[in-house]
Each structure stands twice: as structure tokens, then as C-alpha cells.
Amino acid sequence: MILYKRAVDISGFVKKNTHVGKSIGFVPTMGALHQGHLSLIQQAKLENDIVICSIFVNPAQFNEQNDLRTYPRPLESDLPLLISTQCDLLFLPSADEIYPNGLNSLKHYDLGYLENSLEGRLRPGHFNGVVNVIDKFLEILKPDRLYLGQKDFQQVKVIERLLQITRQPCQCIICPIQREESGLAMSSRNIRLTAEQKVHASVIYKTLSFVREHYKKYSLKELQSHAISMVHQAPETAVDYLEFCDAESFHIIHNWNDAEHIVCVAAVKVGEVRLLDNILL
Numbered sequence: 001m002i003l004y005k006r007a008v009d010i011s012g013f014v015k016k017n018t019h020v021g022k023s024i025g026f027v028p029t030m031g032a033l034h035q036g037h038l039s040l041i042q043q044a045k046l047e048n049d050i051v052i053c054s055i056f057v058n059p060a061q062f063n064e065q066n067d068l069r070t071y072p073r074p075l076e077s078d079l080p081l082l083i084s085t086q087c088d089l090l091f092l093p094s095a096d097e098i099y100p101n102g103l104n105s106l107k108h109y110d111l112g113y114l115e116n117s118l119e120g121r122l123r124p125g126h127f128n129g130v131v132n133v134i135d136k137f138l139e140i141l142k143p144d145r146l147y148l149g150q151k152d153f154q155q156v157k158v159i160e161r162l163l164q165i166t167r168q169p170c171q172c173i174i175c176p177i178q179r180e181e182s183g184l185a186m187s188s189r190n191i192r193l194t195a196e197q198k199v200h201a202s203v204i205y206k207t208l209s210f211v212r213e214h215y216k217k218y219s220l221k222e223l224q225s226h227a228i229s230m231v232h233q234a235p236e237t238a239v240d241y242l243e244f245c246d247a248e249s250f251h252i253i254h255n256w257n258d259a260e261h262i263v264c265v266a267a268v269k270v271g272e273v274r275l276l277d278n279i280l281l
């Protein structure tokens, strides 16, 4: 695996290879890698000549300085994991490399209602920070395919919107959610849960699975309030939201007939750790 820290160097390498017809798959991450990230790299390896992973804890997408400060950065254990998946290139830029003029020079993208609903509403500016960094990465790397996890469902929608706005000829590949044995969706933030909290957090997937099994037997409102109280039965849990959305447009729906494909999305705090999960019904 070759490690690049400077945009001009990695972009030079990529250009040389795309000139001779090699395809590029790109997996953006914030590090603290787990099997969820690795599954994206494995998928990219199957479909591309060269796979690039980035590790960049993007300051522009954190709206709480404490969250940014405490975000795990275990590079020494990330490197062997990347090598074990035969990732070809690691892009590991500094914040100055990506934002040479600081965070005051961020672009504003018109993400429409995606910007202010659910995650967007609770984390103002978060998605604009996400698309700023992804847009920069796409400019530098010009990948053929971009690999994203279904785990961050709204983020996928936001990045698809970015590709529409910027008309980048890059295909989005959405990869399934990787879970612990308990059903808990893998996440870099899980490191911050105690062993007990991890057990409590498994209620999220149990609830989403219950929702998928029973959704046509109840009205949407009934199932929603039942699901929220199911989560709250586990200690130390607080539901930020548990909503049903049109899986294509990501509009919140209020009746089962409002959408052909439905996704149930949830954000739950377990102790101090905020976890996201979702399930397609």
C-alpha cells in the first residue's frame, strides 16, 4: 500500500494510471476502521483496478468541538487493517492540505430539504461540511466509483445530491450495514461505549427488526411510538428520532402508502454516544 499525504502527489499517481485505462474505486473514511469500512474496500477491490481509501477526520462536519476532539484516531491499528484488505493507496491529508484557507472558506451547496431534516436539523452545517470534503476528494482523485455505507443513509442521499449538482461522472455504490453479533451496527463511535452500554445499544437493531417484521400490522404512528418506547426500555438510551422515510426521496412519511420503498431511520444516544442505524422495510 502506498501512503500519500499531499493532494498533488496522489492526483499525479491517479492521472498516470487512468491514462492507461485503470479504473479507480474510492472509499472515504474518518478512520478508526472496523469491518464496516473494510467491507467497502473489499467491494471496491472486486470492481476496480486501483482502490484508494482516505482517512480524514473532517473538522468541517463536526458541530461540536468536543466530538471532534474525542473522535478516535488509532492510525497504528488502521494501517495493518488496510494492508490486510490489499487497499492500494491511502490518502492521509492534513486539515491544512484540504482547507488551506481554513474553514471560513467552505463552499455552500444547495442540498434542499436534506440539509435541514433529521440529522441535518440536529447537526446544523454537518452535511455541508460532508459535501465540501467529498467534493474536494472527488476533484483530487476523480474516481470511477465511490463506495458508501447504507449505515449513514441520509449521508448517501446528500452525496448523491452532490454528484447531481456537480455532474461528476462517478458512480455511487451503496454497501450493506455490517453489524456486531448482537446486531449493533459497527461504528467508530462504538469504541466509546462501555461493555454494558454495548448491550443496551443492541436494542436499536432489535427494535428496527421488530419494525420490519410488523410494519403493516399497525398504523405508522402506532408503530413509531411503540418502537420508541421499546428503545427506551433499555437503560441509558434516549431516542433523538425514529422516523419513516421514502427510501428514494428521503422525505419523512406519515402513512405506509406514502412511499413505495420505506426506510426506518433512527438516531439514539446511549450514554454520551450518539448512534445511527436504519433498516429498509
Ligand code: AMP
Residues within 6 Å of the ligand: 028, 029, 030, 031, 035, 036, 037, 039, 040, 147, 148, 149, 150, 151, 152, 175, 176, 177, 178, 179, 185, 186, 187, 188
Ligand atoms: P466514517 O468513517 O464513519 O465516516 O464512515 C466511512 C464510510 O464507512 C461511510 O460511507 C459509512 O457509511 C461506512 N460505514 C460506517 N459504518 C459502517 C457499517 N457498520 N457498515 C457498512 N458501512 C459502514
